Every structure is written in C-alpha cells, then in structure tokens.
Amino acid sequence: QQQVKQSPQSLIVQKGGISIINCAYENTAFDYFPWYQQFPGKGPALLIAIRPDVSEKKEGRFTISFNKSAKQFSLHIMDSQPGDSATYFCAAKWGAQKLVFGQGTRLTINP
Amino acid sequence: DTGVSQNPRHKITKRGQNVTFRCDPISEHNRLYWYRQTLGQGPEFLTYFQNEAQLEKSRLLSDRFSAERPKGSFSTLEIQRTEQGDSAMYLCASSSFSDSPLHFGNGTRLTVT
Numbered sequence: 355q356q357q358v359k360q361s362p363q364s365l366i367v368q369k370g371g372i373s374i375i376n377c378a379y380e381n382t383a384f385d386y387f388p389w390y391q392q393f394p395g396k397g398p399a400l401l402i403a404i405r406p407d408v409s410e411k412k413e414g415r416f417t418i419s420f421n422k423s424a425k426q427f428s429l430h431i432m433d434s435q436p437g438d439s440a441t442y443f444c445a446a447k448w449g450a451q452k453l454v455f456g457q458g459t460r461l462t463i464n465p
Numbered sequence: 466d467t468g469v470s471q472n473p474r475h476k477i478t479k480r481g482q483n484v485t486f487r488c489d490p491i492s493e494h495n496r497l498y499w500y501r502q503t504l505g506q507g508p509e510f511l512t513y514f515q516n517e518a519q520l521e522k523s524r525l526l527s528d529r530f531s532a533e534r535p536k537g538s539f540s541t542l543e544i545q546r547t548e549q550g551d552s553a554m555y556l557c558a559s560s561s562f563s564d565s566p567l568h569f570g571n572g573t574r575l576t577v578t
Contacts, residue, residue, distance in 0.1 A: 388566060390569075396571050396572075397558075400567070443508075452510050453510065453567065455509070458505070458506065
C-alpha cells in the first residue's frame with residue numbers, strides 16, 4: 355500500500371528527444387507527488403511536484419502528467435539534454451512530509 | 466541559504482564499531498528527516514523531528530540506531546555495533562514548518578567492512 359512503482363529502470367534517449375518516466379501507486383491517501391533528480395555522489399534535488407487535484411504541471415522542459423483515477427503519474431522531459439543524464443525518482447507523500455520513493459530510473463541522454 | 470550540510474561525507478568502519486553522523490539543516494527549517502539509500506534504490510524513510518521532538522521512527526530503525534536533535538538545530542544519527550547490512554548512503558533532509566518541499570543534503574556514505 356505504501357509503495358510507488360517506477361518504470362523503466364533505465365532509459366536511453368537521444369539529445370533533443372522526449373524522456374518519459376512512469377510511476378504508479380495504490381494508496382489514495384497520498385496527497386503530494388514530487389520528482390527528484392539525483393547526480394552521482396549528490397543528494398536528491400527536487401525537480402517538480404504536483405498535487406492530485408491537478409492533472410498536469412509544467413515547469414520549463416519538465417512536465418508532470420497526473421491521472422488520479424488510474425493512480426499513475428509521469429515525468430516528461432522535453433528536448434532532453436546530456437546534462438539531464440541522472441537518476442530520477444518519483445515519490446509520494448502521506449502524513450507529515452514522509453516521502454515514499456520509487457526505485458529510480460537511470461536516464462542517459464546521448465549527444 | 467547554504468543548504469543542508471552533512472558530515473562526514475564518507476565513513477569506513479569495521480563491523481561492530483559505533484559511528485555517528487551529523488546533519489545541519491537549513492537554518493529556518495523546523496523539520497528534519499533521516500533517510501537511508503542503498504545502491505540502486507530510492508531513499509527510505511528512517512525518522513523525523515519537528516524542532517527537538519522525534520515524532521516518528523520507521524521499523525527500519527532498529528534498536529542499534531538512535532537519532533537526536535538537541536535544541537532543535539543540528540541532528541546526529543548514531544549506529545551502534547555496525548553490521549555489513551548498514552552499508553548505505555544516509556541522507557538528511559529538512560523542510561520548514563509549513564507544507565514545503567524537502568531539501569536533501571549530499572549524504573554520508575557508510576561502508577562497513
């Protein structure tokens with residue numbers, strides 16, 4: 355119930371392409387869904403987040419699509435750049451800012 | 466805003482030894498969290514503080530683990546009698562009292578030999 359399932363585990367995209375990472379959850383008590391970006395040797399950094407009353411949120415090249423009825427949400431990275439190569443984690447919050455994370459997606463953008 | 470600071474960055478210890486990590490949160494943040502991240506996995510919640518009060522502990526936090534946040538400022542995480550399974554990245558995060566995002570530090574990587 356407290357899990358977030360993330361796919362794919364790894365993703366290779368050509369420069370300029372669209373990167374898409376998907377997550378699914380079961381617990382309807384989750385009320386906040388952030389995406390984090392992590393580079394090797396660094397802590398996760400918040401990229402973009404959405405609440406379940408919104409179906410889409412866009413910030414620059416990053417867009418979250420949220421489907422409440424399907425309990426799924428996804429991250430789209432438009433015009434993917436080599437600097438976007440990192441590990442991406444979706445997460446979901448319940449209670450006092452306790453986050454449960456997905457397993458991560460290692461994204462590689464080929465130049 | 467200097468970000469969340471964690472020390473040391475790396476710690477290598479022998480099985481059975483005790484280790485202590487320190488986290489300095491962003492100065493105006495009331496909430497402080499500890500997470501553990503193993504290789505290839507997402508971070509897992511361990512415990513969190515609101516000011517100096519430890520409000521919740523995960524079942525992952527065995528009796529060998531203890532965390533403190535004296536005076537509601539920095540926090541320490543101690544692991545007693547370390548085991549090889551404790552090898553992981555220990556991440557600290559903080560947030561303000563309101564419903565705001567978590568800001569993570571760069572973690573302490575623990576290797577137990």
